[in-house]
Amino acid sequence: MNSVNILSWILFGLIVGIIANAIDTSPNNGGVLGSILLGIVGALVGGFVANLIFGVSVSGFNVSAFLVAIAGSLLLLFFGRAVKKA
Numbered sequence: 001m002n003s004v005n006i007l008s009w010i011l012f013g014l015i016v017g018i019i020a021n022a023i024d025t026s027p028n029n030g031g032v033l034g035s036i037l038l039g040i041v042g043a044l045v046g047g048f049v050a051n052l053i054f055g056v057s058v059s060g061f062n063v064s065a066f067l068v069a070i071a072g073s074l075l076l077l078f079f080g081r082a083v084k085k086a
Helices: 003-023 031-054 063-085
Strands: none
Touching (some): 003 031, 031 063
């Protein structure tokens, strides 16, 4: 993996994280770095769950990868808040 691919995944993670934070209206103290990490990890979680449930592999930068990454990020936000409340 070259530096351009890494930079593009970070940018993709930033966009997905910001969108997930915008969809979830609860206050978030993560800032920009938190949004990037949320988007990257959310993409991984979303891809894993999509593969587990639907048996499909999501790869590349396309609409389905974008939607799966947002769903994974929202899933992380939901479980993160559930753990904080417990």
